[in-house]
Amino acid sequence: MEKKGAIEPLATDKAKFIALSELIIEKIKTGELQPGDQIPSENELIKTFNISNTTARKTLLEIESKGWARRIKGKGTYVLNRTEDHHLLRTLGSIYATRRGFHDSLIAEGFTPRNIVLEKTILQDGISSEINGRHFIIDGPVMKLHQLRYADELLIKDEVKYISLTLCPKINRLPTEISYFKVYEVNYRLKISEVQQTLGVTILEPNTTNFELSKPTPAFVLDSAVVCTGDKVVEIEQSYYHGDKYKFAVIANPDLAQRSSSSITS
Known part of the structure; x- marks a missing residue:
C-alpha cells in the first residue's frame, strides 16, 4: 500500500519530479508557502510522497532552476521573494520566523543583508515599555543595540x-547579525513563554530619520517584548520598517487566544 500523499498515478507524459515540483510551486503561488519559508527537504519529500532519493533531489533542483527557490548549503531550500517591487513579508505571531532571525530571513528570500551598528552600549539602569496595555521591565544592566538593517x-x-545582561551575560560580545531569539534558547537555555507584539503606523518626514527619504513616507512601528519562564523579560524592541517595502501577516493560534500572545493595534 502506498503512503498517504504519494503522487502516483501520474500522467504518463510527465516525470514524477516535474509533477511534484509543479505541486510545490503552486503552493508558493497561492501563498501557502511564503518568501523565506523552507521547502520540505529531500528526506521529507521521500517520506511524504513515497518517492526515490533521485526524484526528491530533481524536484528541488527543478524548483530552484525555475527561480522559485534557493538552496543554501547546509541549511535547506527556501522560497525566494518574487513579490512585486520585492515587498518583504513578515509574520507576527510566528515563533519560527522570530527564531530564524532577520538576517537569515533576508538570505533565505534571496537578498544580500548588511547591518550598520549605530550604538552598542551597556545601560546600568533598566528599561521599560508598554505593549498591549501591559508594562514590561528589564532591570539593569541592559545592552542597548541600535542598528540599521x-x-x-x-x-x-x-x-x-x-x-x-542579567539573563544573558556577555551577549554584548556576540556579532549583531545573529538571531538573538535562537541565542536565548540555545546559548542561555532560556525557555521563551511569550512574545508580545504591537504594530502601528506613522509618517516619517525627510531629514528627520535614518531613512533617506525625499518625501513623507509611511512606516510601520513594531514594539515587542520577549518573555521567558517566570515572567522575566529578556528583550524589548522598538523598530521602524520602511512602509513602502513591507507587508505584514498575522498568525492566529486558537490555543493561545486567551493569552493574546500577539496582536495588531492601529
Missing part, C-alpha cells in the same frame, strides 16, 4: 533592541 543596499529597518 539593509537588504540589497536599501535601508529597510531601523532597529533598537534592549537585552537583559
Whole structure:
C-alpha cells in the first residue's frame, strides 16, 4: 500500500519530479508557502510522497532552476521573494520566523543583508515599555543595540533592541547579525513563554530619520517584548520598517487566544 500523499498515478507524459515540483510551486503561488519559508527537504519529500532519493533531489533542483527557490548549503531550500517591487513579508505571531532571525530571513528570500551598528552600549539602569496595555521591565544592566538593517543596499529597518545582561551575560560580545531569539534558547537555555507584539503606523518626514527619504513616507512601528519562564523579560524592541517595502501577516493560534500572545493595534 502506498503512503498517504504519494503522487502516483501520474500522467504518463510527465516525470514524477516535474509533477511534484509543479505541486510545490503552486503552493508558493497561492501563498501557502511564503518568501523565506523552507521547502520540505529531500528526506521529507521521500517520506511524504513515497518517492526515490533521485526524484526528491530533481524536484528541488527543478524548483530552484525555475527561480522559485534557493538552496543554501547546509541549511535547506527556501522560497525566494518574487513579490512585486520585492515587498518583504513578515509574520507576527510566528515563533519560527522570530527564531530564524532577520538576517537569515533576508538570505533565505534571496537578498544580500548588511547591518550598520549605530550604538552598542551597556545601560546600568533598566528599561521599560508598554505593549498591549501591559508594562514590561528589564532591570539593569541592559545592552542597548541600535542598528540599521539593509537588504540589497536599501535601508529597510531601523532597529533598537534592549537585552537583559542579567539573563544573558556577555551577549554584548556576540556579532549583531545573529538571531538573538535562537541565542536565548540555545546559548542561555532560556525557555521563551511569550512574545508580545504591537504594530502601528506613522509618517516619517525627510531629514528627520535614518531613512533617506525625499518625501513623507509611511512606516510601520513594531514594539515587542520577549518573555521567558517566570515572567522575566529578556528583550524589548522598538523598530521602524520602511512602509513602502513591507507587508505584514498575522498568525492566529486558537490555543493561545486567551493569552493574546500577539496582536495588531492601529
